[in-house]
Every structure is written in C-alpha cells, then in structure tokens.
Amino acid sequence: MxxxxxxxxxxxxxxxxxxxxxxxxxxxxxxxxxxxxxxxxxxxxxxxxxxxxxxxxxxxxxxxxxxxxxxxxxxxxxxxxxxxxxxxxxxxxxxxxxxxxxxxxxxxxxxxxxxxxxxxxxxxxxxxxxxxxxxxxxxxxxxxxxxxxxxxxxxxxxxxxxxxxxxxxxxxxxxxxxxxxxxxxxxxxxxxxxxxxxxxNALRGQSGGWGKLIQTRSDGTVLRALSPLYGVETGALPANVMDDYVNRVWQKYTTSTLTVTPFTDQPNTQYYGRVSGNVMNFTNSSGAVVTSFQKPDADSVFGCHKLLDAPNDAVRGPISRTLCAGFNRSTLLVEPHQPDTTTANFYKDAVTNQYARAVHAQMAxxxxxxxxxxxxxxxxxxxxxxxxxxxxxxxxxxx
Known part of the structure; x- marks a missing residue:
C-alpha cells in the first residue's frame, strides 16, 4: 500500500x-x-x-x-x-x-x-x-x-x-x-x-535534527512526525544527513562486489554491483551491464526515488528497491549479499534512517x-x- x-x-x-x-x-x-x-x-x-x-x-x-x-x-x-x-x-x-x-x-x-x-x-x-x-x-x-x-x-x-x-x-x-x-x-x-x-521520545533524543520532524499544534498537542523524506524537503533534516554512509558504501564497492538477489523465488537471478567513476554499475551473470546508479543523496534514499528510481520492471526496479532497503536499514556495509533479511543487522550504523528505526522498535x-x-x-x-x-x-x- x-x-x-x-x-x-x-x-x-x-x-x-x-x-x-x-x-x-x-x-x-x-x-x-x-x-x-x-x-x-x-x-x-x-x-x-x-x-x-x-x-x-x-x-x-x-x-x-x-x-x-x-x-x-x-x-x-x-x-x-x-x-x-x-x-x-x-x-x-x-x-x-x-x-x-x-x-x-x-x-x-x-x-x-x-x-x-x-x-x-x-x-x-x-x-x-x-x-x-x-x-x-x-x-x-x-x-x-x-x-x-x-x-x-x-x-x-x-x-x-x-x-x-x-x-x-x-x-x-x-x-x-x-x-x-x-x-x-x-x-x-x-x-x-x-x-x-x-x-x-526516540526522535527527540536523536541528535542531528530528527526531533524537528515532530509537528505540534499551538496548544501543545503532538500531531505527528513527518517522514525523513519530508524532513529533508522542508529543511528539518540537513540534506547531507546520509552522505557519510553513502560515501562509505561507494568506497567499499569500488574494490569489492555487491551481489543482489532480488527475488526470493529466483535464487539464480543475481546482479553484481561495482563502483567505477563514481557510478555503481550492475552486471548480470554474463557480465553485461544491466543498469547503473549515480551516488544517491538523502532525498533519493528516504524517498526510494530520483537517483534510486524503481520502475515497475524486471531489472532496475528490483535492484533499486533492494538498494533502497539496504541504505535505509544501513546493512550495505555489513552484508555484501542483498537483501539482508537479518533484522539484527538493521539500523545499527550511526548513520541510518533513525525514523524507521524508532518506528520499528515500537511495533508489537x-x-x-x-x-x-x-x-x-x-x-x-x-x-x-x-x-x-x-x-x-x-x-x-x-x-
């Protein structure tokens, strides 16, 4: 939905x-x-x-x-x-x-x-x-x-x-x-x-502007917390809030390979990502480049769009959604095979989607x-x- x-x-x-x-x-x-x-x-x-x-x-x-x-x-x-x-x-x-x-x-x-x-x-x-x-x-x-x-x-x-x-x-x-x-x-x-x-409380206690996502009414009633996508768009969160993590990911996969297996029912369908010239290129099993990604900014990461656009196709979309999940959950440095479904790895980096971390932590x-x-x-x-x-x-x- x-x-x-x-x-x-x-x-x-x-x-x-x-x-x-x-x-x-x-x-x-x-x-x-x-x-x-x-x-x-x-x-x-x-x-x-x-x-x-x-x-x-x-x-x-x-x-x-x-x-x-x-x-x-x-x-x-x-x-x-x-x-x-x-x-x-x-x-x-x-x-x-x-x-x-x-x-x-x-x-x-x-x-x-x-x-x-x-x-x-x-x-x-x-x-x-x-x-x-x-x-x-x-x-x-x-x-x-x-x-x-x-x-x-x-x-x-x-x-x-x-x-x-x-x-x-x-x-x-x-x-x-x-x-x-x-x-x-x-x-x-x-x-x-x-x-x-x-x-x-988790957002208020998180440094870096995350508490600014919270909107209150003039009478003090807490109404909501905006998503970090809107936080970046409105200036509540700094535009570079994810840069450090993204830069580390780009550096890691300059010298190693990120393997994406986007379909659980198709374990043999894999794509291999390497960064070259500041672009992450994905190849198929034959070595042909199937899609490429510019280094994403926080807007692209939090919105899973723009530089991480995910068309409803069979290749770029599934790779992009996997990358998007990995960036938001900060699992791309700890697991070179994605998607990482080990929840114990999620949101552990100091640079992560703190909003998503807070929400998941409080769900029954x-x-x-x-x-x-x-x-x-x-x-x-x-x-x-x-x-x-x-x-x-x-x-x-x-x-």
Whole structure:
C-alpha cells in the first residue's frame, strides 16, 4: 500500500502501480469463492479519546479506473470535476464509532485509502487532475492542525491487501486485520505499550535534527512526525544527513562486489554491483551491464526515488528497491549479499534512517511501512487474504 498502495504513501495514482507489482507475486491463499463486490470493515475505537471520529474511503474504482469515494454501504461516488485553484470536494465523511465502540462499514473494490480524523473533518480539494491529498509537510495545508491518519488497501478479484503505513508520517496509531474463511484472523500494526510516545521520545533524543520532524499544534498537542523524506524537503533534516554512509558504501564497492538477489523465488537471478567513476554499475551473470546508479543523496534514499528510481520492471526496479532497503536499514556495509533479511543487522550504523528505526522498535510485531520499500525482506505491516470475510481497523491509544 505503495502510489503503490501497500508500499504506502505516495499519491494514490502511484499506489495502483505499486500494488500491481505486489499482486504479481501471487495469491497462494486465494479460495475458490469469488471475492464479493464489497467486504465489511469493522472499525473499533480503542483510542480513549472523546473526539468525534470521521472516516473516509477514497480511491480508484478498479472496474472503471475512476477516482471517487465510497459511502458507508460501499457505494461508489465519482468525484466531480475539479478546478484551478482547487475546489472543495463533496463531503465524503462517514461518522466513526465513539470511544469504546465499533462500527462496520463496507469497502468496495478499490485501490485506495481509509482516512480517519479526530475532532474535525478533513479538508479535501479537487483539481482538474483529481483529488488533492493532505500534505501536512506544507505549513499552509488546511489539514495541518488536524490529528488524522490513513490505511491503504487494495480489494480486487484476487483478494484484500490492507496495511498500516508510516511512509509519509507517524501519527494517530491504528492496526489492521482480516478474517479468513476458516474463521481465523490475522492482524498487524499495534504498537507496544507506550510505543506512541516512545517513537517521539526516540526522535527527540536523536541528535542531528530528527526531533524537528515532530509537528505540534499551538496548544501543545503532538500531531505527528513527518517522514525523513519530508524532513529533508522542508529543511528539518540537513540534506547531507546520509552522505557519510553513502560515501562509505561507494568506497567499499569500488574494490569489492555487491551481489543482489532480488527475488526470493529466483535464487539464480543475481546482479553484481561495482563502483567505477563514481557510478555503481550492475552486471548480470554474463557480465553485461544491466543498469547503473549515480551516488544517491538523502532525498533519493528516504524517498526510494530520483537517483534510486524503481520502475515497475524486471531489472532496475528490483535492484533499486533492494538498494533502497539496504541504505535505509544501513546493512550495505555489513552484508555484501542483498537483501539482508537479518533484522539484527538493521539500523545499527550511526548513520541510518533513525525514523524507521524508532518506528520499528515500537511495533508489537516489529512490522511497519516506515519507508516505501519496507516490504523488502517482509518487514511490512500488511495483511492479505484471497477470500476475506471481514477487514478490521482498530484505533489505538495515543500513549
């Protein structure tokens, strides 16, 4: 729940492409029964907050490719034409459950997001190109002072993919789950006890500007921590925050080889990286150069884009996502065979994605989508079922 649903967090338009790649991995738990047009989503409010909760189901209708929203019954409504400047979107808010209560809505076959907010409705606008998502890294965004978050999902004929995401920000905590045909359930996304404040405390205690990722309201309420990508873009983090590590990686692989095996089910598909002329060239088993990477900056590393662009292809994309995971987790110096799936090696270097480190450390099961390709090595907070009976979204305490 990557623009790329399930690698969260880029714009919805990109999510579909991402999910497309994820779906291609296979659906081994697909049952014979056809996936219905809508699936129940049980929303439980364990936040302990008295604020009114508002819920939104926004996305792309997979049968038509149209963007819009779904009401509580799962009925699709296409967005009307937008404008320039953006015009207010129709009110798509669904009243959520009160504290200690649950409410079940139905979600349709979308590639989309389930937003929820506390106390105030979100402000959505429409341009001529479609929906404008909240962008709270912008101080003038109308949603800047609202406590909110979102989950990403894809429901299609092959089943349900539902994840929690921290790719854009860490904010109001929640968990996701799915009930299978045999009655069993799978879930992910819960924080440890004290984990919510634990993430913010870890960032505040980390030198180098990481505490500046935290946004608060004028009344002192902590709203969220921005991802380091937005930290670099807004100047909260220095642009050279990853340079030392990147330089050491480039130096190491000037005289040694980085072996990438991007597909777990294709162990014989390997690519070999060496740095020459400040460029890392990857060759295949025949010695032919298949793709090359300029030395990435922090923006490219944290966003898994730009100099680490990952097209939805069979070669560059899989290599790039492996590199991206290795840079964010700082495993490229300790393990020349990537991806490194040994979690004990993650985030150990002094120069690393401290945001991702803090988030993963506070997750009850260790799983999170703390950067775009956190699913490399199956570290993502994702549930999937080919024949979902019910989905779950649980709003957890802000403590």
């Amino acid at each position: 990557p623009h790329r649903l399930t690698r969260p967090a880029l714009p919805l338009a990109t999510a579909a492409a991402l999910v497309g790649g994820l779906l291609a991995l296979g659906t081994t738990d697909r049952a014979d029964a056809a996936v219905p047009d809508t699936v129940p989503l049980k929303i439980t409010n364990n936040s302990g907050r008295s604020d009114q909760v508002y819920v939104y189901d926004l996305g792309t209708q997979l049968s038509s490719g149209r963007q819009g929203w779904a009401d509580a019954n799962g009925t699709f409504h296409a967005w009307p034409a937008g404008g320039n400047p953006p015009t207010p979107a129709p009110d798509a808010a669904i009243p959520g459950p009160a504290a200690g209560q649950s409410r079940t809505i139905r979600i349709p076959k979308f590639s989309g997001r389930i937003y929820f907010s506390y106390g105030r409705k979100l402000d959505f606008r429409l341009t001529t190109g479609g929906l404008v998502q909240p962008a709270v890294q912008n101080p003038s965004d109308p949603n800047r002072d609202i406590l909110f978050n979102w989950s990403e999902y894809t429901l299609n004929d092959a089943g349900l993919w539902l994840n929690s995401t921290q790719v854009d920000m860490f904010s109001a905590p929640y968990a996701v789950g799915v009930q299978r045909a045999d009655g069993s359930t799978a879930g992910t996304g819960h924080l440890k006890s004290g984990g919510y404040t634990g993430v913010f 099961d260790g799983k999170a989508y703390a950067f775009a390709f956190d699913d490399v090595g199956n570290q993502e907070s994702l549930v999937h079922d080919g024949n979902p009976q019910q989905a779950y979204l649980t709003l957890d305490p802000l403590s």
